[in-house]
Structures are given as structure tokens and as C-alpha cells.
Amino acid sequence: VTAYLLAFALELADAARAETLSRWRTAEGERDKGGARGYDPVTEADLAAECAIRALIRERHPDHGIAGEEYAPHQGAGRFEWSLDPVDGTRAFVCGLPGWTTLIALLDEGEPVLGLIDTPRLDERYLGWPGGARVDVGADSEPLRTSGCTRLTDARFATTDPYLFDGEERAAFERLRARARLTRYGFDAYAYARLAAGSIDLVVESGLKPHDFNALVPVIRGAGGFVGDWQGGNDLAPGRIVAAATKELFDEAVEAIGGKI
Amino acid sequence: VTAYLLAFALELADAARAETLSRWRTAEGERDKGGARGYDPVTEADLAAECAIRALIRERHPDHGIAGEEYAPHQGAGRFEWSLDPVDGTRAFVCGLPGWTTLIALLDEGEPVLGLIDTPRLDERYLGWPGGARVDVGADSEPLRTSGCTRLTDARFATTDPYLFDGEERAAFERLRARARLTRYGFDAYAYARLAAGSIDLVVESGLKPHDFNALVPVIRGAGGFVGDWQGGNDLAPGRIVAAATKELFDEAVEAIGGKI
Numbered sequence: 001v002t003a004y005l006l007a008f009a010l011e012l013a014d015a016a017r018a019e020t021l022s023r024w025r026t027a028e029g030e031r032d033k034g035g036a037r038g039y040d041p042v043t044e045a046d047l048a049a050e051c052a053i054r055a056l057i058r059e060r061h062p063d064h065g066i067a068g069e070e071y072a073p074h075q076g077a078g079r080f081e082w083s084l085d086p087v088d089g090t091r092a093f094v095c096g097l098p099g100w101t102t103l104i105a106l107l108d109e110g111e112p113v114l115g116l117i118d119t120p121r122l123d124e125r126y127l128g129w130p131g132g133a134r135v136d137v138g139a140d141s142e143p144l145r146t147s148g149c150t151r152l153t154d155a156r157f158a159t160t161d162p163y164l165f166d167g168e169e170r171a172a173f174e175r176l177r178a179r180a181r182l183t184r185y186g187f188d189a190y191a192y193a194r195l196a197a198g199s200i201d202l203v204v205e206s207g208l209k210p211h212d213f214n215a216l217v218p219v220i221r222g223a224g225g226f227v228g229d230w231q232g233g234n235d236l237a238p239g240r241i242v243a244a245a246t247k248e249l250f251d252e253a254v255e256a257i258g259g260k261i
Numbered sequence: 262v263t264a265y266l267l268a269f270a271l272e273l274a275d276a277a278r279a280e281t282l283s284r285w286r287t288a289e290g291e292r293d294k295g296g297a298r299g300y301d302p303v304t305e306a307d308l309a310a311e312c313a314i315r316a317l318i319r320e321r322h323p324d325h326g327i328a329g330e331e332y333a334p335h336q337g338a339g340r341f342e343w344s345l346d347p348v349d350g351t352r353a354f355v356c357g358l359p360g361w362t363t364l365i366a367l368l369d370e371g372e373p374v375l376g377l378i379d380t381p382r383l384d385e386r387y388l389g390w391p392g393g394a395r396v397d398v399g400a401d402s403e404p405l406r407t408s409g410c411t412r413l414t415d416a417r418f419a420t421t422d423p424y425l426f427d428g429e430e431r432a433a434f435e436r437l438r439a440r441a442r443l444t445r446y447g448f449d450a451y452a453y454a455r456l457a458a459g460s461i462d463l464v465v466e467s468g469l470k471p472h473d474f475n476a477l478v479p480v481i482r483g484a485g486g487f488v489g490d491w492q493g494g495n496d497l498a499p500g501r502i503v504a505a506a507t508k509e510l511f512d513e514a515v516e517a518i519g520g521k522i
Contacts, residue, residue, distance in 0.1 A: 092445065095455060097448065122359060156355065161444070182352050185422060185446030186447030194356065199358075200357070
């Protein structure tokens with residue numbers, strides 16, 4: 001990953017911010033795309049931000065593919081594809097809560113090699129690439145490093161919503177919750193950003209889509225953390241994610257989840 | 262409540278911020294006061310912030326009483342008492358998450374007549390008094406007004422942690438969750454601030470202490486919202502709180518909770 005591509009990803013995030021921040025906490029722009037499938041909020045901010053990012057990519061890199069949450073995929077001509085979630089945490093967004101993010105990942109032959117978690121309201125940008133990760137807060141920039149936490153009993157554990165787990169998943173979650181030092185809810189992708197920064201030790205979730213997790217992987221791995229699936233492998237496609245500060249904690253979480261899930 | 266007292270409350274919040282923000286996201290200052298009672302984090306930030314607020318009150322208003330979360334109460338000589346929670350959301354604080362607050366209330370003969378919810382990381386200050394409420398964001402100030410939401414099925418519902426509800430309480434919570442439009446977790450006092458601002462419609466919690474709820478009441482009521490207990494009355498002392506954007510929504514939430522609780 002080149003310095004140019006990192007700078008380009010930040011430029012994409014700037015373009016998205018202009019569309020999201022101006023609509024946050026305004027009456028404008030909440031719509032319901034769920035219909036018969038139930039409540040599924042999408043905001044004008046989502047749509048406008050993805051549109052702005054796509055326009056920049058197609059202008060500068062017409063050969064790059066694009067897969068975003070809100071629009072149909074654009075097939076590229078080469079090895080690179082961008083994976084976009086313009087507003088992750090739409091429910092937080094519509095509740096006027098500050099933890100929503102913009103997720104931007106660059107895949108090289110299907111592998112995420114650049115990840116950016118941008119939090120517009122907080123002006124914090126978490127960037128990861130093979131071998132490194134950093135956070136920009138305003139004009140300051142510093143390296144990201146996960147905590148040294150190796151035991152579940154010491155872990156600050158986060159998940160977005162316990163009611164997203166059903167049946168066996170819920171039982172596995174409750175085993176983790178019972179053993180962890182504390183559990184926090186409600187933060188979507190921002191929890192993984194804080195894991196990379198060392199203030200959360202473990203995140204376990206299910207039901208994630210590629211546009212939800214692609215940007216997280218380079219940030220967590222670049223900060224020295226471990227991310228994999230609920231069996232301890234590397235198959236993120238089913239959307240069951242374990243992210244941990246250390247390999248030891250990752251292994252203990254996988255063991256507590258139980259191989260049968 | 263005079264303009265002087267509102268300005269004094271903001272001065273107290275300034276003094277607390279100097280102690281909290283400088284320690285947030287640093288290794289310093291996390292301690293465990295729970296001991297045999299289980300995990301109960303308290304930070305140096307809590308202790309230092311309450312100490313700074315107390316010093317200012319005792320210097321300017323030695324006749325005012327003080328009841329804070331961290332230190333022994335100070336008996337006043339008159340009708341006024343301050344109720345303080347220097348860091349509400351200690352778990353969020355130790356996880357590096359931005360929603361923690363400083364809660365400052367002034368009681369007049371036991372009734373909260375001034376409430377301040379300060380969010381240092383976000384630079385948002387929610388102030389309420391009999392008949393009015395406002396939020397200061399940076400140098401801007403605007404009136405607070407709850408949403409017009411009158412039905413549970415339309416409501417954005419928030420609670421800090423579903424595992425804080427036991428037995429019958431949990432069943433009541435799940436009835437609310439099943440009927441609400443969406444449910445968010447993890448925000449402690451900040452959820453009530455956003456209710457006053459109109460971006461959350463309903464908050465239901467249990468187990469709150471006076472220093473947790475005293476500051477919320479003038480902000481919610483000053484913004485036109487309703488706050489009471491799980492039976493629909495006004496007895497907040499047991500710590501079971503229903504806060505709603507409108508009287509209609511408050512009544513429907515109380516009905517869903519069920520009088521037998």
C-alpha cells in the first residue's frame with residue numbers, strides 16, 4: 001500500500017464527511033428501506049456520502065471496482081476493489097449519538113490491504129495497512145497499538161447489541177459476558193477502532209457483511225491485534241467476528257464460544 | 262434559579278473538565294473500588310473532579326450542602342444542596358468511549374431546580390431549569406426541545422445495559438424493546454441529554470442513585486419531556502426511571518412496563 005493510496009483514502013473520507021456531518025442531527029434524511037423486512041433505517045447521508053466517494057474513485061481510478069452498502073457493485077478491470085459503508089451505525093446516526101463511522105477498505109485480489117475507520121463527529125481517523133496502523137485526531141497522528149490483555153477475566157468486552165444474537169449464539173455471548181471484566185454495548189465499528197487503540201480488549205459479533213468488516217481487518221492487524229471467525233479460523237465471510245488485543249485472548253474467546261457454534 | 266447560579270454551575274463543570282479530560286485515554290488512574298462486591302471501576306478522574314467541584318462550592322457558598330458519588334456528604338446550613346456525579350459512565354470512560362458525562366444538580370429544599378449534563382469529549386453542555394433548557398455546543402447555544410413522539414412503535418428507545426434488569430424488570434424491558442422502533446444501548450446519562458434534544462424518544466432504566474438522576478430531571482422537564490417512576494408516579498428515589506418525549510409516550514411506556522412491577 002502506497003502513501004498515495006493512504007492519502008487517497010483520506011480524501012474519500014473528506015468527501016463523505018461533507019455529506020454526513022451536514023445532515024447529522026437534522027430532521028432531513030431519515031428514510032425506512034426495511035419495508036416488510038422490518039425497520040432498516042437509511043439516511044440521505046448514507047446515500048449522498050457513498051455517491052460522493054464513488055464519483056471520486058471513478059474519476060481517479062476508473063479501473064478500480066467498487067462494492068458499497070447502498071448502490072449496485074461496479075465491476076473493476078484490475079486487482080483493486082473498494083469496499084464502502086458510508087454510515088456504519090445508522091441507528092446511532094438517527095439517534096443523534098456520536099459513534100457512527102464511515103468505513104473505507106481497499107482490497108487487493110480480494111484481500112483487504114488498507115482500512116480506514118473515520119468518525120466525523122469525533123474527528124478521529126483510524127488507518128491500517130500491512131504492518132502498521134495509526135490514528136489521526138485533528139492534526140495529530142500517532143501509532144495504534146492494541147492493549148496487552150491476554151485473559152478474558154481482564155478484558156473490556158464490547159458488542160453492539162446482545163439481541164442480535166439468537167439461540168446458540170446468545171448462549172455463547174452470555175458465556176463471554178459472564179467471564180469478561182466488563183461489557184459495553186452500542187458502538188458498531190467504533191468498538192474495533194478502540195480495540196486497535198488499546199482501550200477495548202475484545203469485540204465479538206455476528207451478522208456482519210463484507211462492507212462492515214473489510215475496513216476493520218487492516219486496522220486491527222496493523223495495530224498488533226487478532227481478528228478471525230468464531231471457530232478460530234480466518235473465514236470472515238459468514239460474518240461472525242472475533243477481534244482481540246492478543247492471540248492468547250483471541251484463543252480464550254474462541255474456546256469460550258465453543259467449537260459447536 | 263438565577264443567571265448567576267447557571268453561570269456558577271458552568272464554572273463547576275469547567276473545573277471538572279480540567280481534571281477529567283486530561284486523564285481520559287491515559288494509563289493513569291483506573292482503580293477498582295468494588296473489592297468483594299465485584300468490579301466497580303473508579304478513576305482518578307472521578308476523585309479529582311469531585312474534589313475540584315467541592316473546593317469551588319465551599320469557597321463561594323459555604324452554606325450549601327454537597328452530596329457527591331465519591332466522598333462523604335457535606336451538610337449545608339440552608340435550603341440549597343449540590344448533587345454531583347463527576348464521571349457518569351465510568352465504564353465508557355475506561356473503555357476510551359466518548360459518551361461519559363459530568364452531572365451537576367442544585368436542589369432547593371430537596372427538589373432539583375438546576376441540572377447540568379456536561380460531555381467534555383464532545384463539548385456539549387445540556388442545562389435545564391424550571392421552564393426552560395438549552396444546550397451549549399462550543400460557543401453556540403440553542404434551546405432544547407424533546408421530539409413530538411407519542412407512540413412506542415415510533416420511539417427511539419435507549420437503555421444503558423439490558424443485563425442491569427433482573428427477573429420481572431427484564432420482562433418489562435423486553436416488552437418495551439419488542440414494541441419500540443429501535444433500541445440503543447450504552448449511553449448512561451447522555452441518552453437523557455439526547456432525549457431532551459429530540460433525537461431519542463424514550464429512556465427506561467433501573468438502579469439509578471440520586472446523583473445519577475438529579476441532574477437529568479430539570480433538563481428533561483425544561484425541554485418539555487416527562488420523567489417519572491415505573492408506576493407513572495413521581496417517586497424517583499427507588500431509582501426506576503421512565504423519561505419520555507411526551508406525556509402520551511410516557512403513559513404508554515408505563516402501561517407496557519405493567520403496574521405489577
